[in-house]
Amino acid sequence: MDKQLPYSEKVMDHFSHPRNVGEISDANGVGTVGNAICGDVMKMYLKIENNTIVDVKFKTFGCGAALATSSMVTEMVKGRSIEDALRVTNKAVAEALGGLPPVKLHCSVLAEEALRSALKDYYKRKGLPVPFDDKEHTHEGEKCL
Numbered sequence: 200m201d202k203q204l205p206y207s208e209k210v211m212d213h214f215s216h217p218r219n220v221g222e223i224s225d226a227n228g229v230g231t232v233g234n235a236i237c238g239d240v241m242k243m244y245l246k247i248e249n250n251t252i253v254d255v256k257f258k259t260f261g262c263g264a265a266l267a268t269s270s271m272v273t274e275m276v277k278g279r280s281i282e283d284a285l286r287v288t289n290k291a292v293a294e295a296l297g298g299l300p301p302v303k304l305h306c307s308v309l310a311e312e313a314l315r316s317a318l319k320d321y322y323k324r325k326g327l328p329v330p331f332d333d334k335e336h337t338h339e340g341e342k343c344l
C-alpha cells in the first residue's frame with residue numbers, strides 16, 4: 200500500500216482486513232474484470248436466491264485500493280436485492296470508504312465493474328436478457344499508479 204497517498208482509516212481497515220475474500224463453489228454469477236493499464240484483476244462470485252444476493256466473495260490481485268474497494272462493495276451488496284446492487288456505483292463505494300485519492304478513483308471503477316460483470320453472468324446463465332447497460336469502461340488514457 201502506497202503510504203504517501205492520503206488513505207482514509209476505512210480504506211486502511213478494508214485493505215488490512217478485507218471482508219468476504221474467497222470463492223463460492225456453487226456461485227450462480229461470476230465476473231472477472233481487469234484494468235489493462237495496471238494489470239490488476241478482480242473476480243467476484245455471487246450466490247443469488249429469490250432475487251437476493253445471499254452470498255458474495257471476491258479475489259483481487261491488485262493494488263491496495265482495489266482490494267479495499269472490492270471488500271467494501273461486497274459488504275454493500277450482501278443480503279441486498281439485485282436492484283439495490285445495481286444502484287451501487289463506484290462513486291458510492293469510494294464514498295463509503297471515506298473517499299479515495301484522485302489517482303486511485305479508477306480502482307473503485309474496477310469494483311463496480313466486477314459486480315456488474317457477475318450480475319451479467321447471472322442473467323446469462325438464466326437465459327434472461329441483461330436488464331442494464333453492460334458496456335464496460337475502457338480505462339483508456341487512465342493513469343494507474
Ligand code: FES
Nearest residue numbers: 237239262265306
Ligand atoms: Fe490498478 Fe488500483 S486498480 S492501481
